Amino acid sequence: MADVPADQAARERALDPSASFIVQAPAGSGKTELLTQRYLRLLATVRAPEQILAITFTRKAAAEMRQRILQSLSAASAPPPESPHKRTTWSLAQAVLERDRELGWQIEQQPSRLRIQTIDAFSASLARRLPVMAGTGSAVEPTDEPWPLYEAACHQLLTCLGDGSSIAHHLEALIAHLGNRVERLIEMLSALLAKRDQWLHAIVQARRDADLRGLLEGTLQHVVERHLALLRDRLGAAQTAELLELVRFSAENLLANGAVSSERRAQLEACLAMTAPLAASVECLAVWRAIATMAFNKEGEPYSKVDKRHGFPKENAAMKQRLLSVLNVLRDDADLCDRLLDVNVLPDPRYSDEQWRILEALLEILPAAVAELQLVFQSRMQADYVEIALRALQALGPATEPTDLALAFDYRLQHILIDEFQDTSFAQHELLERLTAGWQPEDGRTLFCVGDPMQSIYRFRQAEVGLFIQLQQQGLSNVPLTPLRLEANFRSEPAIVSWVNSVFPDVLPKRSDVEQGAVEYSPSVAVRKREGIVKVHPLVNADRQIEALKIVDIVRDTLEQDRDSTIAILVSTRSRVDAIARELTRANIEFQAVEIEPLYERPVVQDLIALTRALVHLADRTAWLSVLRAPWCGLRLADLHAIAKYPAPTIEAALQAAVQGQIDLSPDGQARVARTNAVLAAALDERGRWPLRTWVERAWNALGGAATAVRAQDLEDAETYFQRLEGLDVAGDLEDVARLEEHLAELFARPRLLETSNVEVMTIHAAKGLEFDTVILPSLDATIPYEDRELLRWTRLPGEGIVLAPIKAEGSDPDPIYRWIERLERRRALLERGRLLYVAATRAKKQLHLLGNVTARQDDDEVRLSDPREGSMLRMLWPAVAADFEAVKSEAEMPSRTSLSPPPQQLRRLPLDWSQPAAPAPLVAKAMPLVDAETVRPVFDWVTQTGRHVGTLVHRELDRALRTGTWPTRGDCGRLEAELAELGVPPARCADAAVRVVEALGKMQSDERGRWLLGLTGEIADVESELALTGIVQGRIVQGVIDRTFVDTEGTRWIVDFKTSTHEGGGLEKFLDEEVIRYTPQLKRYADLMRLWRPAERIRMALYFPLLGAWREIN
Amino acid sequence: MQLYSLLEQGVVALTASRRLAHAIRLGFAQHAQARGLAVWRTPQVLPWSTWLHEQRLAARAAQQRKLEGLLTAAQARVLWDEVVAKSRSGSSLLMPSNAARLAARSWQLLHDYLIPLDRLEHIDTEESRALLEWCRAFERRCQALGVIDGARLTHWLFETQFVPEERVVLAGFDMLVPAVQRLVDRWRACGRVADAEATAAAEGSVEVLGAADATAEIELAAQWARSQLENGATSVGVIVGDLQSRREEVQRVFEDVFAPGRRHAQAPETEIPVVVAAPPPLATYPLVDAALLVLRLATGEGDSKLVGRILRSPFVEGAIAERSERAIADQELRKRQRDEWSWASLERWAALQRCNALALAARGVVAALRSLPRQALPSEWAERFYGLLALVGWPGERTLTSVEHQVLAKFQDALAQFGSLDPVAPRLTFAQALRRFEELLRDTPFEPETTGASVVVIDATTSAGMQFDALWVTGLQADRFPAPASPDPLIPLELQRTAGMPQASADGSLHFARAQLSRWTRSAQRVVLSWPEHEGDAELTMSPLLTQFARVEPRAERTATLRELLFANRPQLEVIVDDRAPPVTSARASGGARILELQSRCPFRAYAELRLEATALERVSIGVDPADRGGILHDVLHEIWAQLQTQDALRALSDAELEARVRDAAQRCAMRILSPETRLRERLASLEIESAVRQILTLLAIERQRPPFKVRFAEISERYSIGGLEITLRPDRIDELNDGGELLIDYKLGDAHRPTDWLDRVPGRPRSPQLPLYGLAHGERLRALAFVVLAAGKVEYRGWSDGANVAPGVDAYPPKGVKVDLGDPMDWQALQHQWRFALTRLAEQFVAGEATVDPLRNACDTCHLSMLCRVHELGTSERAEVEHG
């Protein structure tokens, strides 16, 4: 890396702290380093580090960047490094250190001052700091499981059905439109709610317009005309005129010949009516279509021959020649062809009435659904990420009147850096526009966007690569951006770089296009010197297993050459991993599957699901039978059969019969049933006593679940499952057992923590940002699965409004607008697939292996390869690799219809004689606890409650009276009522209760026993009230508060507890006896304490009931 | 002087938290024991707030005048909620109750830092305007009620020149807020404040270590805590930052380390000497949750999930004895798709499902509900709630555990507290009252008493002032420690800064972190400071404040969890092949033609579904079940043809008359099958009727165009023997063709059905053998088979014939797409022959009990049995099929 990279100038420019840039940084170009350098450069210019905001795509990237900056700072205290490249960073960091000292930042002590975060985290911080502006009311922790919320909102929405409202009316229309499939409607509405940040704003805005339909059709028209305008520009005026003349000529001929369809006739007549130069307007759409029909055959290729069927009779050779020469020009410009062909699918900018009816319904319903969603958020105190993003926007205020963030964040935001800018969505773009809304040209604030549009692969997260291109061209509304481009590739060896350079200009489109999200190739220059390998492994008529075996070979060879090299097998869809994982395992190659094997399918998880469902629901027959069949029990079919046939309502009930010998089982089966049932019965007894996961885990352990696992990864998978279960726990139960599996759908087995292996299998998306010595790309022939139908399709073109199309009616043909958007989306998806391939290929440092399969047929003597399917990566690479396949086709096997029956399934189970290992001894609680002497609890009603509080107050007042000598009177009732109320006595009962307090104290004073107790008769000594003692009684720390204690004239120590109980009606004696029984333990404990406190004294205990005037001694 | 000596002298210790008060009492007990005492006066150790409250009471009694009352926390909560919800800026908020909490917190801060409300007036941000509005409203409400709240208490003490009688000592305040500081200053001047010396524990060892990730970190701490105890320590502290959200994880890790063998359903009950000081809300305890379920159903707005949970709850009368019946009752209600529930409907349902105890209890509830007032005060509701619970026998017949006992007691406290809302809450309806009560339960943290925990896991704030033998502090990564500044969002930043709130600025939080750190390192002899090196895939770094201490490596040895132990000691598993069930003994099997269909798709599935009756629990959904939809179409068509009998009759009907008939039949059938109970379901049913009418009329229009036919009705259900199996066949329809012979028809709801499914892509295994089977039964008379597809927007015939012209879409065999060259039958004859052969074998296999796990491609996608058949276990692959051209 000693040489100066070719793009040195761009790299230097990017450090200019006074200018804003958008930097295109291809794979391996070291953009993180560049970001770090700029960050350091900016730090040296600001007043506080908080004035710089850096946005990264992931938390990992944020952590990395922070780390790099800190490292640079700490390296800056050392002497300058040799390499000039590192020296730049060093001196930038030096400047920062100086600034830090000068302004007392202490960044190194407090790295959290560096505001480097993800966009989600940034949005969340806006809601946290500006809860009122954002309208949230507080910080919002987004849930990772928003689907139940969407569903709840949709359900709620549906309850209006039949209430006669217009929403209900529209909903019914929609339901009927979807063939009455309500569940489907809920699903689709939920899907729309999940991305409401993409449409909500646009729809709300559009609905404000009086002529909604006109507005939307206007946008559509605009889009169509824009397309035509671009087409006309590409053709040039001369060619356009030429085409018009040709089409008019052919129209005349064709119409003269008669026999054309009515649709075609209309087109042709439009051509004849066309006199002015051909405009890019919808009025001319028919003419444009006629031109396309004239030019292309059914396959979409320009005609190579034309005759009178095309309206070019041979008599007029000159015209024919003119057409052919235009067609020749077209043939060399695939892009232009596509554009011209597109006029056939360009929709008429008018909704049909039926379509409008549904669209109108949707436009009413969607905002209503969002409103319901808000209510759901409110009632469940949860929200999703989208809400937070929307709220962040709200917090920033309208573009015309931006919120002054300095008030909330202390410092004015001075610089923004954004990484991975190619994956920005419309919503995030909007956020950026609002953030920069008040910026002035020369106010020193800058924006720095870095990314690689060639690596934009997150359409499914609404990434819109067109925005990158648009910003390159136009900047933001308030911030002009200078585009820069990096070229150096520090990662891959030259062979790989040059292969990529030679192949990808054809894989990626020829020119960038904002609307279609097309990104042209931007070449790289290898910096590394050693060679490197790119190898194609052609497969013909091979199945997945053959491919997997091939991969095993490659891996083995590579590891043989270099045991430490890292290898990644990158797949585009998860479904292709099965065979590869199987063969790698079989070949004893250790590998790590990164989030790629569906958790639900792991056998250990399947067993756990069965166990969970069985415990939670006794009538879940399948689950119960599965528990008996699982390896920890392993019942044979014959025994299973006998149990299932036993006439009991549930399998659990049948098991009880079985263990009592009422079912005829094999001896082996009997023993297994006994063992398993004992555990299940114990577990069922624990229902509602543990958190759900603990409950299941305890049963699983008792069954020996982990002993049936095959590999260590299984334990990890079990743990992942348990963690999921934790999230589903409602007070130790499941909300709905039948939906358990749904909640596992999106989970994948996770590799063991920090255990690394040289070989990794992962999706290309997961590999983004990583690099490996060797990269293997299997299954390049795989195609993209169709995206689901959407209730509402829309497309937002950068800089335009929104175009909407509702889903077609169930069972009818799709309408042109919907189809056009779908097509546009599909094309975008296809273009993204090319970029995905780019990402995959550029992960490789030293070796790149490509595998794909094509089918071949025996055609007479020749073996013919069929082209790879449209949409596959192999198809994109075909021009570059076809020769490799042709070379091996003769060795291919031809297909036939055979079917081998699978090997018999083997049932694995714990041996009957196995017993669980002994666990290490537990360390249990033995330290001395503090025991409270008061433990008795009454049931709940206000009489008892009030009684308790009266007691409390009597004690309080007594204590005070004894200390101060003033006794409360009726006049104190007001105060006492207030105190009772504060204790929690309902207002209506306070007056009575206060009277009772005064009465109790009064009685004590008048009652003989009371006077004695209170010392009013002067016969007692060594008196204490509310004596709080702590002591050690039988090894336990016991504490107690004794109401009253004293020594009487005979030298006896009395322990007296006051009880303010009242009692209505008869049976007073019985009541008092019960009270004695109830309070005896408590008083005994007091006595224990007292014995320690006054060891020499004889002790007597009693309960005193002032309100009843009763006295009971306790023995 | 040391704290304990001060306590012995009767000085009152005032602590920052209840927990610290407890810890000091415990520490004092140990101290007293160490001095050889067996009994002593309990020292006075109180949380600061409790003491303040007591002082106020005393003052009030002494002054003999009516002071304002004091709001309880729960009452204040209600007032804040009300104030925010009714305000201009609060009414539109997404989470108004969270905002109310924030406001209450800001209000407290304003008081703590002696910032007068007026200061907010000059600041023009939405946040401060809202805060001002809320605080003013709160003040007004308090005034009207004649109360003050906790935040005002310190001010009140200051203003009334209060000086305590006893001497006090403060414990566990990392820092005093100005409002307290000025009180303390004054008391100190009067000689009422004692100062405890810092304990001499200082200068112990301090070590720093990095753990792999946050979970590993807790595990290391737990291991360490255990070994500290084993080596004689009596008090160990573990500080975990976000303890509240990690409570369960922390609890689990400590259990696994301290008592690994006890995570086992059959293990004896054990209490480990660890307390995780992050009490969960009372509402999350199953006992309380069950109570809430019961009450929620009493609002009359229960759904199937709620009722299902009540049916499974162990906390309801008769739960154990009636467990099977109740489980079945839940299963049945799913089958019936019943989603609207009240106690009255549950009463009827329970009786019907033979859950007698439940039915009886429900009857009591229903009666009690009748006498409920429409509106009442919270205190009255509290009693009513308890009464309803008593009626259903809550908390059930099981003996309560000690934890459950405590929860029960706490629940009663909560009811009492709810009752004390009378002064601040208006009269509420049942539903409103229940909502408030639930909120209160969510806001009430509860931790069951543990017997003598020597290890305390605690968060940083609560740990203030605690002393340990050994202390481990986790979570000290760079981006958390020092914490990023987190100013109060409502109070304007500049006010916070001038008032010196530490969390408001970076400097403040750095300062605070340093203070915390030095407190930690002085609060125990042995201190470990740790941080997680990873979070997900992100790498974390150590807090820069730790660089001064020695780094150590984590210890490698650890106690294995029971799970790991089981895995390590796993035996060689037995391997058997067991794919044959006992043969079918009675020739008459139920399941009809479905037997063969399942047997063909996957033999195990046929066995499990039909013979083991391994059903799946159904989900209750709002929409119309496809089976019901099929039922409606089927019944309507049946009825129509039963009347018409012949195509001639059909043709003779006018369009209007036909439509009237169809509509009439559709209405009746739909109502019978769907029996909608709610408005929503009624509307859906009528939509269903509309679409049924539409589809059937479309079909009948096609029928009119067909060559003449008659529909045969007699004996449509027929018995047929094949391969030792006697099957009852019920073809949807049999048409007698004009030129002799019969057409067999199966109505299909979806668009996916194709006649090619009658062929076997895997030899002997046709995907849909149903119609072929009917065909075989009809032998010579069979001229054609057809699906009639009745999908929205698509109504058509799809079938094959022997060449007879039957209907559009019914092609002569072999039609296009059938590949005779690849082995498909040559002609109609051969086709029948193949069917006979294949279906006979399938029947024989079923009878023989053949139950191999051998699915056709995609068969598993629509099967619920994967856990039972264990298809995922060995990567059993599905049968490859040659695709259709």
Ligand code: SF4
């Ligand atoms: S899941 Fe698949 S293999 Fe198992 S029974 Fe069902 S169809 Fe057969």
